[in-house]
Amino acid sequence: MEYETSKIDSPDRSATDPAGRTETLSLSGYRASMASVWVGTVFSLVIAGLLTGNWIEMKFLFPLREKKLLEMRQAWAKEPANEQLAADIRTLDQRLRGMRISRQSFSTLGAWGLLGFAVVTVVALKCAARFRRTLPMPQLDPAAATHQAQTARHNRYAVMAGLGILAFAWLVLYLIPSPQYPESATASFxxxxxxxxxxxxxxxxxxxxxxxxxxxxxxxxxxxxxxxxxxxxxxxxxxxxxxxxxxxxxxxxxxxxxxxxxxxxxxxxxxxxxxxxxxxxxxxxxxxxxxxxxxxxxxxxxxxxxxxxxxxxxxxxxxxxxxxxxxxxxxxxxxxxxxxxxxxxxxxxxxxxxxxxxxxxxxxxxxxxxxxxxxxxxxxxxxxxxxxxxxxxxxxxxxxxxxxxxxxxxxxxxxxxxxxxxxxxxxxxxxxxxxxxxxxxxxxxxxxxxxxxxxxxxxxxxxxxxxxxxxxxxxxxxxxxxxxxxxxxxxxxxxxxxxxxxxxxxxxxxxxxxxxxxxxxxxxxxxxxxxxxxxxxxxxxxxxxxxxxxxxxxxxxxxxxxxxxxxxxxxxxxxxxxxxxxxxxxxxxxxxxxxxxxxxxxxxxxxxxxxxxxxxxxxxxxxxxxxxxxxxxxxxxxxx
The missing domain is CATH 2.130.10.10 (YVTN repeat-like/Quinoprotein amine dehydrogenase)
Known part of the structure; x- marks a missing residue:
């Protein structure tokens, strides 16, 4: 007696691996999950790159700018009548403070965004695995089947662990202290x-x-x-x-x-x-x-x-x-x-x-x-x-x-x-x-x-x-x-x-x-x-x-x-x-x-x-x- 798989499968089992080893329970669900994986990965990498640049600027470039501000103040102390220099000092000082506040806010929001997209990626991978499961198949060599199952499982764990390590690493990077200025109490005014x-x-x-x-x-x-x-x-x-x-x-x-x-x-x-x-x-x-x-x-x-x-x-x-x-x-x-x-x-x-x-x-x-x-x-x-x-x-x-x-x-x-x-x-x-x-x-x-x-x-x-x-x-x-x-x-x-x-x-x-x-x-x-x-x-x-x-x-x-x-x-x-x-x-x-x-x-x-x-x-x-x-x-x- 011959029959079609799609006729006995109440879910949308619309695709089967050519070798007969995997079964797609929902093609649309699988595709949506994989799309979410790609979106989460791309956005995670983009945010990680931006956070890296933000951290480098706060850690290495800002001290150089502050040194310049200090040198300008020392120069003004020798030329207190130089009104242009005084105005430049005020402008640079206010600009640096504003940039610090914005960089601080970006670090906080970026860290949460990175963590969010990492969670989305991991959850999407898990969903994709559930939508496309491995079917039990008789094998000539039982040991080979065990080895194959273990390998697949280890691969999934490796991907999940890698994403977890990425999220954890950038969270640690976010927690590395950087100089901050609090929101001024006069900002509301x-x-x-x-x-x-x-x-x-x-x-x-x-x-x-x-x-x-x-x-x-x-x-x-x-x-x-x-x-x-x-x-x-x-x-x-x-x-x-x-x-x-x-x-x-x-x-x-x-x-x-x-x-x-x-x-x-x-x-x-x-x-x-x-x-x-x-x-x-x-x-x-x-x-x-x-x-x-x-x-x-x-x-x-x-x-x-x-x-x-x-x-x-x-x-x-x-x-x-x-x-x-x-x-x-x-x-x-x-x-x-x-x-x-x-x-x-x-x-x-x-x-x-x-x-x-x-x-x-x-x-x-x-x-x-x-x-x-x-x-x-x-x-x-x-x-x-x-x-x-x-x-x-x-x-x-x-x-x-x-x-x-x-x-x-x-x-x-x-x-x-x-x-x-x-x-x-x-x-x-x-x-x-x-x-x-x-x-x-x-x-x-x-x-x-x-x-x-x-x-x-x-x-x-x-x-x-x-x-x-x-x-x-x-x-x-x-x-x-x-x-x-x-x-x-x-x-x-x-x-x-x-x-x-x-x-x-x-x-x-x-x-x-x-x-x-x-x-x-x-x-x-x-x-x-x-x-x-x-x-x-x-x-x-x-x-x-x-x-x-x-x-x-x-x-x-x-x-x-x-x-x-x-x-x-x-x-x-x-x-x-x-x-x-x-x-x-x-x-x-x-x-x-x-x-x-x-x-x-x-x-x-x-x-x-x-x-x-x-x-x-x-x-x-x-x-x-x-x-x-x-x-x-x-x-x-x-x-x-």
Whole structure:
């Protein structure tokens, strides 16, 4: 009896191998599967090639471009009047930052695309094998049949393994760290001139209940009547300025939280959405039960006051402008109109903006005074934070080139805004912030800018000593540790200057600590034994500063006797400066991860905590709480 295979096969068995060894259950399915295999393979190879080129550019070409930028900055330092060179520097700097962000985004999307097409290829191969299966055939040699089946199976496994290895290899390549810049907190403003960022709404299952964002007409409690001048103990108990009362970034309070999680709500006291508030990169400051920060756009400026207890917005105060200039400010993407951290004491809060507008606001939200210091001539925009001293607010108003004679320190009376003293400075524009630090029974006001690290008497503004030892675009702020001022020359060096001299101490009091992995934005942190530096790209470096005598430094850091260790946090970026509490260093990344690292001679990571937000501002610490200003929320973390 004769019959056709197609008549007894309910599936579409429309093809048979001429040798009778294979059977196609579905010709259309088989062809579609093989087409998917080819598409997945081709796209995988294309994406792999593009990722390779992207990685080569980030790994090898970008350092050359950054070297060129550094050389241009050094040339501009010698010719500060060269406006064309300054414009070229701004253009190249912004172009490099934009390219880094785009390359970073492509790496992420490309890696996922490669993985997706690899999965498609493997699944399609498996489907093709099922659509065209091998039929059992009697063989003269049973061993040959076994061998043939094993060979076919091994071939399929080899193909699948090869694709798996390809996907795994490129995933590993993607995970190789490359320098990154976080998305600027001001980027949303550039796309949204109204200054009203889009904030994700909390879900119904959100374990953290958002605090109300409705300012009351009157504070929930009458503010206490302030004493004449805040005491040193009061300053230490609060967080009155950038990185604490002395700018050191050290929190001496106890019971600081060590573990939290934004998704589950663990140790999250509250979070307040910032939707509708003006943008700004400045960090929060704290006095008593109040949190303060500011925001601004080209047309508006505001100061905000929140409750430490529950995150309620107590009031927001508009600050009128006295800026008479009509042309728009030239600002870099990272600065914006409100990057300067405020200052607060027991009587008033103080805020300054990129336009040169400065104001004092009382605890009830009323403007006490406001004035304009003149629009600053700053290459990237004014971002220097304020300092306070005995009822006065101090402004480091560095601008233009050194020979322009525009830079100065200004002390304003906190109650009236009148100038108490003003001291000219022969320096170029800078972006670091001044610190006021006690030395025994005296105080010193420390300020850094190309080419000086200098100390002044904060009572009258008279210069105490100076050291010509840094150059370039100075953004990290100085700190004081073990009787020395530690100052950063971005990318190039960290120096230590003994703070007990008088006059020009350039040749007698300056020690070069190190030149490896020097930050360009974040300020250093020190416990008096070691100093830790954190670069924007996520490299944390430790140097020993206990040796007071100069020591030779070779280009190879291992020959530097002060070098202890360095560690890279992969695929991270950092704009916020570190904070030290006890024996623990807190490092807040732009992606919302806070790494806890031991303040020790050897690297030890103690833990990592995550918040679903983006961060540019440095955190503020008070007893039992950490306050963080994100792009979407104001967060309060508490001890359990």
């Amino acid at each position: 550039l796309d949204n001139p109204t200054g009203k960022p889009t904030v994700p709404s909390p879900s119904e299952t959100d374990p953290v209940k958002p605090s109300p964002l409705h300012p009351t007409d009157k504070p929930t409690a009458e503010p206490p009547k302030p004493a004449a001048v805040a005491t040193l103990d009061e300053l230490k108990a609060n967080w009155p300025s950038f990185r604490g009362f002395d700018g050191s970034g050290i929190c001496t309070q106890s019971n600081i939280p060590t573990e939290w999680d934004g998704e589950s709500g663990k140790n999250i006291a509250w979070k307040t959405p910032l939707e509708g508030l003006l943008p700004g990169n400045n960090s929060p400051v704290i006095w008593g039960d109040r949190i303060y920060f500011s925001g601004a756009t080209p047309t508006e400026r505001q100061v905000y006051c929140f409750s430490v207890t529950d995150g309620t917005l107590l009031w927001k105060t508009p600050i009128p402008t006295l800026d008479k200039a009509t042309e728009p400010l030239e600002l870099s993407e990272e600065t914006g109109y409100s990057s300067s951290t405020m200052a607060v004491d027991n009587a008033r809060t103080y805020a300054i903006f990129s336009t040169g507008d400065i104001a004092a606001v009382d605890p009830a939200g009323k403007v006490v005074w406001n004035k304009n210091l003149g629009r600053p001539q700053s290459t990237y925009g004014f971002v220097t934070s304020l300092a306070i001293f005995q009822g006065r607010v101090i402004v480091q108003y560095d601008q233009g080139a050194a020979e322009d004679n525009l830079s100065k320190l200004i002390a304003l009376d906190g109650a009236t805004g009148n100038v108490v003293w003003e001291t000219p400075r022969p320096v170029a524009n800078s972006w670091s912030s001044p610190i006021v630090v006690p030395f025994g029974n005296a105080w010193q006001l420390i300020a850094t800018a190309d080419p000086l690290v200098a100390a002044y008497n904060p009572a009258d503004g008279k210069e105490l000593w100076r050291a010509q030892c840094i150059s370039g675009d100075i953004a990290p702020s100085p700190i004081v540790a073990a009787g020395r001022v530690l100052a950063i020359e971005p990318y190039n060096a960290i120096v230590a200057v003994k703070a007990d001299g008088t006059g020009d101490v350039s040749k007698t009091h300056v020690i070069k600590v190190g030149d490896l992995s020097i930050p360009d934005i974040a300020s250093p942190i020190s416990d008096g034994r070691f100093v830790w530096l954190l670069t924007t790209e996520g490299v944390l470096t430790c140097y020993d500063i206990r040796d007071a005598e100069p020591a030779p430094i070779d280009d190879a850091h291992k020959k530097n006797p002060r070098f202890r260790w360095e560690h890279e946090f992969q695929k991270e970026s950092f704009f916020a400066s570190p904070v030290l509490n006890g024996e623990t260093i807190y490092l807040l990344s732009a992606k919302g991860r806070t790494y806890r690292v031991a303040a020790a001679e050897a690297f030890q990571q103690l833990g990592v905590n995550t918040l679903p937000d983006k961060f540019h501002a440095s955190p503020a610490f008070v007893s039992g709480r950490i306050l963080l200003r994100g792009s979407a929320f104001l967060w309060c973390i508490r001890s359990p």
